[in-house]
Amino acid sequence: MRRVSDSEAQDRLHELVRAAAAGERIAITADDGGVAELGPAADADADGRGDDTAEDLRPGDQKTPEERQRAKERLMRRLRSQTPTGKPRDWTRDELYDDD
Structure with a gap:
């Protein structure tokens, strides 16, 4: 290394x-x-870029509903494969919307 x-x-x-x-x-x-x-990356494919492509990451592009659905599915797969950090916690409504 x-x-x-x-x-x-x-x-x-x-x-x-x-x-x-x-x-x-x-x-x-x-x-x-x-x-x-x-x-x-652990989930990188053959080109080393993982599930995302430059087309997925460009803001403002007009995508078809099918392309949007595929992008959403890739995102959800990636999120589910990640290890959570920290301890699980039940947040109260006040904590979530506190304006400190």
Whole structure:
């Protein structure tokens, strides 16, 4: 696994993202000892882009109802496959709409 510093990763992000999309795993190290890992998405397909395509992500496009439904299904599959973070919690109405 290739290791790069966080400052080097910032300078070469585009190159590192392409390498990760091609299957390489890259460890990004920080001065405080922290490490992050960059690699291919777990649900990436052969082109490394996962279920989304550039056409799905362009705002303002006019899509057919079938295209919208397929995009919604892909989004829901991705959301269901992710691991929830934090503890489950029952929110009260006041907490959800608090104007702090």
